[in-house]
Amino acid sequence: MCAERIQRFLMAIVLTISMVLFATGHLQYGVILQTFVIVMVAMWALTNFCPSLWIFTKVFGSCYEK
Numbered sequence: 001m002c003a004e005r006i007q008r009f010l011m012a013i014v015l016t017i018s019m020v021l022f023a024t025g026h027l028q029y030g031v032i033l034q035t036f037v038i039v040m041v042a043m044w045a046l047t048n049f050c051p052s053l054w055i056f057t058k059v060f061g062s063c064y065e066k
Helices: 003-023 027-047 051-060
Strands: none
Touching (some): 003 051, 027 051
């Protein structure tokens, strides 16, 4: 498994947890988790740097390295 795939799975898991929190009535925690994901994705889009992707690349290697 490579860093980019692991990072996508991590985002999917975190968004699923957020959805479950909303569905079970824990709105405050769901909003906090959703806001965290939005801020991280916006930072990734604006700066082309994502802390989790950077760490995963160091540990697992990139999918796009040759």
